[in-house]
Amino acid sequence: MKRKTLTAAVAVTALLAGGSAFAQVPVKLGVLNDMSGLYADISGPGSVVAARLAVEDFKPESKGIKVEIVSADHQNKPDVGSTIARKWYDQDGVDVILDVTTSSVALAVSDVTKEKNKIFMISGGGTSDLTGAKCTANNVHWTYDTWALANGTGSAVTKAGGDSWFMLTADYAFGAALDRDTSEAVKKAGGKIVGSVKHPLSTADFSSFLLQAQASKAKVIGMANAGSDTINTIKQAAEFGITQSGQSLAGLLIFSSDVKSLGLQAAQGLKLTEAFYWDQTDATRAFSKRFAAAFGGKMPTSAQAGVYSSVLHYLKAVEALKDKDTTKVMAKMKELPIDDALFGKGSIRVDGRAIHPMYLYEVKKPEESKGEWDMYKVVATIPTEEAFRPLKDGGCPLVK
Amino acid sequence: MTMIFGVPTAALFGQLLLGLINGSFYAMLSLGLAVIFGLLNIINFTHGAQYMMGAFASWMLLNYLGIGYWPALILAPLIVGATGIILERLLISRLYNLDHLYGLLLTFGVGLIIQGLFRNQYGVSGLPYGIPSQLTGGQNLGFMFMPNYRGWVVVASLIVCLATWFIIEKTRLGAYLRAATENPTLVQAFGINVPLMITLTYGAGVALAAFAGVLAAPIYSVNPNMGADLIIVVFAVVVIGGMGSILGSIITGFALGLVEGLTKVFYPEASSTVIFVIMVLVLLVKPAGLFGRTA
Numbered sequence: 001m002k003r004k005t006l007t008a009a010v011a012v013t014a015l016l017a018g019g020s021a022f023a024q025v026p027v028k029l030g031v032l033n034d035m036s037g038l039y040a041d042i043s044g045p046g047s048v049v050a051a052r053l054a055v056e057d058f059k060p061e062s063k064g065i066k067v068e069i070v071s072a073d074h075q076n077k078p079d080v081g082s083t084i085a086r087k088w089y090d091q092d093g094v095d096v097i098l099d100v101t102t103s104s105v106a107l108a109v110s111d112v113t114k115e116k117n118k119i120f121m122i123s124g125g126g127t128s129d130l131t132g133a134k135c136t137a138n139n140v141h142w143t144y145d146t147w148a149l150a151n152g153t154g155s156a157v158t159k160a161g162g163d164s165w166f167m168l169t170a171d172y173a174f175g176a177a178l179d180r181d182t183s184e185a186v187k188k189a190g191g192k193i194v195g196s197v198k199h200p201l202s203t204a205d206f207s208s209f210l211l212q213a214q215a216s217k218a219k220v221i222g223m224a225n226a227g228s229d230t231i232n233t234i235k236q237a238a239e240f241g242i243t244q245s246g247q248s249l250a251g252l253l254i255f256s257s258d259v260k261s262l263g264l265q266a267a268q269g270l271k272l273t274e275a276f277y278w279d280q281t282d283a284t285r286a287f288s289k290r291f292a293a294a295f296g297g298k299m300p301t302s303a304q305a306g307v308y309s310s311v312l313h314y315l316k317a318v319e320a321l322k323d324k325d326t327t328k329v330m331a332k333m334k335e336l337p338i339d340d341a342l343f344g345k346g347s348i349r350v351d352g353r354a355i356h357p358m359y360l361y362e363v364k365k366p367e368e369s370k371g372e373w374d375m376y377k378v379v380a381t382i383p384t385e386e387a388f389r390p391l392k393d394g395g396c397p398l399v400k
Numbered sequence: 401m402t403m404i405f406g407v408p409t410a411a412l413f414g415q416l417l418l419g420l421i422n423g424s425f426y427a428m429l430s431l432g433l434a435v436i437f438g439l440l441n442i443i444n445f446t447h448g449a450q451y452m453m454g455a456f457a458s459w460m461l462l463n464y465l466g467i468g469y470w471p472a473l474i475l476a477p478l479i480v481g482a483t484g485i486i487l488e489r490l491l492i493s494r495l496y497n498l499d500h501l502y503g504l505l506l507t508f509g510v511g512l513i514i515q516g517l518f519r520n521q522y523g524v525s526g527l528p529y530g531i532p533s534q535l536t537g538g539q540n541l542g543f544m545f546m547p548n549y550r551g552w553v554v555v556a557s558l559i560v561c562l563a564t565w566f567i568i569e570k571t572r573l574g575a576y577l578r579a580a581t582e583n584p585t586l587v588q589a590f591g592i593n594v595p596l597m598i599t600l601t602y603g604a605g606v607a608l609a610a611f612a613g614v615l616a617a618p619i620y621s622v623n624p625n626m627g628a629d630l631i632i633v634v635f636a637v638v639v640i641g642g643m644g645s646i647l648g649s650i651i652t653g654f655a656l657g658l659v660e661g662l663t664k665v666f667y668p669e670a671s672s673t674v675i676f677v678i679m680v681l682v683l684l685v686k687p688a689g690l691f692g693r694t695a
Contacts, residue, residue, distance in 0.1 A: 037625060041525040171669050200672035202629055204620050207418045208664035211544060215411050228621050231526055239547045239619060241538060261525035
């Protein structure tokens, strides 16, 4: 009885609200990522905070939009991820899924999103297939991808003299894509790949793989892995005297949270490609301080910043349309230029790739650092036009 | 260069040695599990979390109190062992009369809670913990560069494993313990405080896990999930060795480390599954495990 009265009350209120002012467009955003495993510091609960900050900044109520955010843990398992995505779309009325670290899960969610004709805005996920061979009209890949990382770090290191590579690859979709894209970038820059080894995701002991890399006599060991896998690799490479013996490590995907955990002593000199670092501009510093205040003093990673910016871009499109129809919103998002406080100027291409500048950073030496979070210095800026895979090379069927 | 199956022998020796090092962790952890299961009949799923607590305890000792690695090697197991005793007294002791499953569920749940608390406080990326200055650097063995610290891990773990085995199998205290498992009522009738002995045994098993955690802190990432990743493998080791068999768990731990090391050379993709394949094969042939007594 009570419930009936309540429902009636809600219905009446909705009618009144609808009749009096303007109709609110209700949108529901779902942040889906690794909330507890090896990638939880890269995106995890921080991405939910980033999405909330974006909604706070956009002030959707004043623009006729009502936003609700939900979140879930996909445990790095594609089956868990696609089940949650399906439930969100079918039963919970979620319109957009955000973030999705772990490429294998991202590819699964991409399939579900296409089937349900909803929107998928990837930030933490890395494989360039999401806007390449496996692209859909429902994907926007915001922050980075494996091609951009390979192009940034791979080419820079090869051109600086590291012309023979041994690849240490995480054995799943992301590692495979990063391995492939890096091999291409290295060869294009005049280097060669002399060997590779695939390790299972979330490995504790890398010494065996590192010895194989050492035996290959390659100048550079390319780490096509992420999160605590990369941290363990770097820690143990130092222990086995790999870096001292003249081989260098190239971190293909390193987030600021990883460097923080390693400490500058262990990570100094590493080159890495990132789309976002907190200490870039006044705008990124301001955002990052706010983020840190809301998230236990931790600065945002690029994946978390990407969630913030993609939410803003989506809401802008919905505001312009006063509608959340998938096809219309996707068209609008691709039409609106990106002029983002965190990622700079850019746009979303027809294959769903959001393009913006990328940066090649080097990790500072301990004596260069002025504070706990002062970790990177810029080596080069990769302009928007060169930062991402050319449209024609991706093999995306949407590109004609 | 001499080759075996297309792999240079030198590289192979290196990999075997590394396998032995990983095997020491398996041996220490499975030993703790075997002791606890053998004497308490509890399948201690909190073991992974307690291993992690050992690593965190040494990090906390260093960062909050300035106490270094060597004292931590003693202190951390004592501290974590004490938390184990509290856990046993408060919760586990209530389950001795019930089916194994209850103990498993309780310890599994407690393990998840502990992991969650640490994750909430420290994140998942891990904390830096350096190798003690006496053990940095390494030896060139000709076929590989052997970090001193890893050598120390093998030695320390062998000592601890053999000492545990000796205490349980060869001393009077060990005889009481074994007798108490067979027939607690009778042993109690001789004036021995069986519940106290059981509590202390659990504490000792937990301390073993924490000791392994301290040893692991300088080489593996100190993060809340470090135990969860390892414990599943360690359980497979215990099952292969035979639940409750002390010597079996030590030998199986080292042996499986070697097998895993070899897999990393010949077919790295399978290195995380090879132990489970062996487990299946062993259970098919010897359901009680290699060294287990048939139930």
